[in-house]
Amino acid sequence: MSHAVVLSGVSFTWSDGTPVLTGLDGTFGACRTGLIGRNGSGKSTLLRLIAGELRPRAGAITVSGTVGHLPQNLPLGTARTVADLLGIAGTRAALHAIERGEATEANFAAVGDDWDVEERSRAELDRLGLPHVGLDRAVETLSGGETMMVGLAALLLRRPEVLLLDEPTNNLDLAARRRLAEAVDSWPGVLVVVSHDRALLERVDEIADLRDGRLRTFGGNLPAYEEALAVEQEAAERAVRTAESEVRRQRRDLAEAQLKLARRARQGRRAAESGGMPKILLGARKRAAQESAGRHRALHEERLRDAEERLAEAEEAVHDDDGIRVELPRTEVPAGRTVLTVTGLTAPEPDTGSLRELIVRGPERIALTGPNGSGKTTLLRALAGEHELPGTEVKVGVQGLRYLPQRLDVLDDALSVADNVRAFAPNASRNEIRAGLARFLFRGARADQIAGGLSGGERFRAVLAALLLADPAPQLLLLDEPTNNLDVTSVRQLAQALGAYRGALVVVSHDLPFLETIGVTRWLRMDRAAGVVEDPPR
Structure with a gap:
């Protein structure tokens, strides 16, 4: 049986009345589909509808096969373990009970045929680059990238026929992205991935563009889609230019017609005033002229309306994706001012490049890189005052420190x-x-x-x-993976704004082109063994 997802007239509206999808039709077949669209177009909502987490207001969603959904933000919970996130906690507990001699019918039923569940789970974690992550480890101690990869491992264990991935490369380092790409390449069933990651979208079989409530599918990967779209947009822009020219011509014709009619009306008034024609004949001619003028004007106005409608249709075919306009506060930190001092940095196995003290002065912009789980977010949270590192002291020397966390939980x-x-x-x-x-x-x-x-x-x-419009204006920005969830246009706008920002900046990111664009002046790398290491300029 060929597995697929079929959408028929699907509509969805949030409880506050905000419409998201209206009459959406489309099909996702047994291939790898990249689902793209502007922020807020309904991509994540559509995945949740397919997964059955939401119900459409109208229409139908037909899914042949089991569904696995990896959302942007996995539910963590303070008491959850890696085994919980993998979905094997109950089976594992029953298996251990049987090993202890509790051979009850309930325990055997809970285990079923999954006697090797721990071995298979360990194998998936190892394959995804997580050999150091134990099954009993608390999920809250994982990094964002590690959490995403554990969530992917949970789906690979289940092997659903329909796999839905929502921004799966968020927070992933380069090695993890490579492993994710390998998993995507080998997926045999239906796969729909929402992503802004070009490298991942270059590996798909088709692109589905969700725009203005319509779902359009293009064969091929992202470059093929962009090439097809460029040809389509060039034709649309030509149509706009042609329609604009026609509107101008119709407006000119209407103005000329009105001028002619006004001239004839003046001639008729002069003829009436001269008294050279009987009133009955003058009245008849006046009525005929008025009727002719009305028909003539109506004809030109109708032609103008038609031309304007064609222009509107042509303009709708041209994509005009808005990007955010980031205007960072006009704050400036003098070059000699000490912005941040961190003392007592320790490392399990320090080397010659390990830092025991970190001092940030003036409008420095620091990139903090390193593999998933090396402690980048933990350090950033400590700098923001949200977390304490044993033996480490943090002193902030400016007003208006603002922190952008990975999980966006400040609202x-x-x-x-x-x-x-x-x-x-x-x-x-x-x-x-x-x-x-x-x-x-x-x-x-x-x-x-x-x-x-x-x-x-x-x-x-x-x-x-909220962070950038805050009062007082921030003189130190701490940003954790700031390009997550942003479309290409908005990433470019953010990079330009950060490039002009005159305050101090510490950015955690795996997006090297973005870091290079914002003009990083200092590179630091987190290492599980060596701690914070100063990297040479790039």
């Missing part, structure tokens, strides 16, 4: 986007907040969306807006 999900921003900038006026949010594409009613219903990309924009 109150019960409040609107505007109210969340207001909580960070209580002295800002309503107009100032609205104008600021507009630069992050939250215009009009979008600023009143409840934070809990935002997509991953929308949530990132809302968090970034």
Whole structure:
């Protein structure tokens, strides 16, 4: 049986009345599909609908085969272990009970045929580069990249026929991305992946573009899609130019026709005033002229309307993807000022490059790199005052430190986007907040969306807006994987803004082109054994 997902007239609306999808049709077959679209277009929502986590308001979703869904943010929970996340905790507990001599019917039923569940789980974790992650380890101690790979291992253990991946490369280092790519390449069933990662989208068989409530599928990978789209857009832009020319011509013809009609009307008035024609004949001619003029004007106006409608249709065919307009605060840190001092840094196996003290001065921009699980996020949280490192002391020498976490959990999900921003900038006026949010594409009613219903990309924009519009203006920014969930246009805008920022900056990222674009002045690498290591400039 060939497995597939079929969408028939699918519509979905959030509980606050915000429409997401309307009458969506489409099919995902037994191949690798890259699902792309602007932030907020409904990509993550569509995956959740296919997975059965949400129900459509109208239409039907037919899935042949079992479904596995890897969301952007996996539920962690303080008491969850890696075994819980893998979905084997119950089977494993029953297996251990039997080994202890508790040979009950319930325990045998819980184990079923999965007597080698621990070996298979260990094999999947090892294959995905996680040999150091034990099954009893608390999930909350994993890095974001490690958590994502454990979630992928859970799906590979289940082997569903339909695999849904939502931004799976978020927080992954280069080695983990390579292993993910290998898993994608070898997947035999239906695979739908939402991603902004070009390298991953170059490995798919087709691209599905979710735009303006429509799903269009293009054969081939991302470069093939971009080539086809470029040809399509060139034709659309030619059509716009032709339609604009026709509108101008019709407007000119209408103006000339109205001028001629006005001239004839003046001639008719002069003839009436001269008295050289009987009133009955003059009246008849006047009525005929008025009727002719009305028909003539209506004809030109109809032609103009038709031309304007063709122009509107042509303009709709041209893609105009908005990107965020990031305007960082006009703050400046003098070159000699000590922004941040971290003392007592330790390493299990220090080498000659290991740092015991980190001092940040002036408007330095520091890139913090390293493999998943090496402690980058832990260090960043310590710098932000959210976590203590034993024996380490952190002193911040400027006002307005702002921290962008990986999990974007700084918003109150019960409040609107505007109210969340207001909580960070209580002295800002309503107009100032609205104008600021507009630069992050939250215009009009979008600023009143409840934070809990935002997509991953929308949530990132809302968090970034809250941090950058905050009062006081930040002089030190700590950013943890800031390009996660952003489309290409928005990444470019963010990079340009950070390049012009005159405050201090510490960025954790695996996106090397992004780091090079923002003008990093100092490179630090986290190493599990050597701690914080100073890398030479690149």
